[in-house]
Amino acid sequence: MSDQVKVKVRNLTKCFGDLKVLDNISFDINKGDFVCIVGPTGCGKTTFLNLLVKLIEPTEGQILIDGEPADPQKHNLSFVFQEPSAFPWLTVEQNIRFGLETKKVEEKVIKQRTDEILEILGLEKARNAYPHELSTSTEQRIVIGRSFALHPDLLLMDEPYGQMDIKMRYYLEDEVIKLWQATGSTVIFITHNVEEAVYLSNKCLILSQKPTTVKEELKIELPRPRDIASEEFIRLREYVTSQIKWW
Numbered sequence: 085m086s087d088q089v090k091v092k093v094r095n096l097t098k099c100f101g102d103l104k105v106l107d108n109i110s111f112d113i114n115k116g117d118f119v120c121i122v123g124p125t126g127c128g129k130t131t132f133l134n135l136l137v138k139l140i141e142p143t144e145g146q147i148l149i150d151g152e153p154a155d156p157q158k159h160n161l162s163f164v165f166q167e168p169s170a171f172p173w174l175t176v177e178q179n180i181r182f183g184l185e186t187k188k189v190e191e192k193v194i195k196q197r198t199d200e201i202l203e204i205l206g207l208e209k210a211r212n213a214y215p216h217e218l219s220t221s222t223e224q225r226i227v228i229g230r231s232f233a234l235h236p237d238l239l240l241m242d243e244p245y246g247q248m249d250i251k252m253r254y255y256l257e258d259e260v261i262k263l264w265q266a267t268g269s270t271v272i273f274i275t276h277n278v279e280e281a282v283y284l285s286n287k288c289l290i291l292s293q294k295p296t297t298v299k300e301e302l303k304i305e306l307p308r309p310r311d312i313a314s315e316e317f318i319r320l321r322e323y324v325t326s327q328i329k330w331w
């Protein structure tokens with residue numbers, strides 16, 4: 085993990101009319117970090133992502149990527165949302181190649197990255213299948229693979245496993261860690277699931293209730309793969325849960 089700052093959030097405030105959602109928020113995300121953002125329902129997690137991609141404008145403050153105002157036209161941002169969005173008319177392999185071809189990446193690099201991602205996903209044999217021939221969770225894995233293949237400046241994931249059952253989630257979480265480690269991407273991952281945040285992140289950003297501030301930036305330095313039954317894991321999970329409680 086390098087200490088080079090990738091994302092700098094400074095004095096970010098967002099109001100919708102009289103409703104102050106984000107209240108003077110500042111934090112840094114380092115290059116190669118896997119940051120999970122957790123907080124009470126409605127505290128503004130999605131609002132933060134919308135500000136980052138300029139879907140909405142801040143009331144005050146700014147977000148910088150590599151020292152420049154965040155701009156999806158300039159920065160290489162990639163997204164994964166809760167609803168899988170593989171292109172149904174493309175095969176698994178073509179889905180993973182898609183973004184790289186659009187960006188006119190050299191064929192040799194496209195092939196090498198696609199093969200690497202297919203291998204990590206264990207989908208080499210399904211490379212010529214279409215998404216409708218596969219399960220919903222596999223479709224989401226393809227979307228995640230497609231996003232990591234781009235080696236984005238920043239990969240934004242908003243509850244990508246929200247619809248998956250618990251057993252499937254552990255499997256997918258291990259896979260996303262492999263993709264992250266193989267590509268060195270910087271990831272911002274939003275989740276309601278504290279266990280998922282402690283399992284995945286090397287830094288957990290705990291937000292308060294509205295008007296939202298950063299309650300704590302918690303470094304999580306447990307070895308990987310993480311043991312959810314270990315004393316330290318349980319202690320951290322309980323601690324983060326206690327921090328986001330507002331009742």
Ligand SMILES: Nc1ncnc2c1ncn2[C@@H]1O[C@H](COP(=O)(O)OP(=O)(O)OP(=O)(O)O)[C@@H](O)[C@H]1O
Nearest residue numbers: 100103105123124125126127128129130131132276
């Ligand atoms: N365009 C908008 N206009 C008015 N209010 C909005 C708008 N977008 C979001 N809000 C309000 O801002 C607050 C934060 O919403 P947001 O969806 O960012 O929260 P969240 O933390 O992602 O929520 P959840 O935990 O439910 O996923 C909510 O009270 C929401 O109603």
